[in-house]
Every structure is written in structure tokens, then in C-alpha cells.
Amino acid sequence: MGERMISAKDKTFIIEIKDTQNGTWQGVITWTKDNQKLAFRSTLELIRLLDSAIETNEEVQSW
Numbered sequence: 001m002g003e004r005m006i007s008a009k010d011k012t013f014i015i016e017i018k019d020t021q022n023g024t025w026q027g028v029i030t031w032t033k034d035n036q037k038l039a040f041r042s043t044l045e046l047i048r049l050l051d052s053a054i055e056t057n058e059e060v061q062s063w
Helices: 043-062
Strands: 002-008 011-021 024-031 036-040
Touching: 011 043, 024 043, 036 043
Parallel strands: none
Antiparallel strands: 002 011, 011 024, 024 036
């Protein structure tokens, strides 16, 4: 369906939307730095994955 790149500070993500069912997205998010891939089953799950990755990064930088 589609692919987007999102970058936050030194984090870059590739988001592949594979399907849309029940008014939400399903797909795969890839962290480009370490090529880690995770599937998500909803838009909310995608947002939570992005938030946790960015939040973790900010905590490390604040030390």
C-alpha cells in the first residue's frame, strides 16, 4: 500500500502499510539503524512503538 520514512533526532523508521482493516492500518515498522523489524496491527500500536523508541532515546540523552 505505502511506505514512509520518519526521522526523530538520530532515529529513522521506515513504515510499510500492508493493509487497512476495520478503519486502521496494519504493517511493518523498520528501525534503519539496526534493521530491526516489528509488525503492528493497528495505528495505535504503531504510535506506541514510535513513542517508546523516541522516549527511550530522549532518556538516554538526558543522562
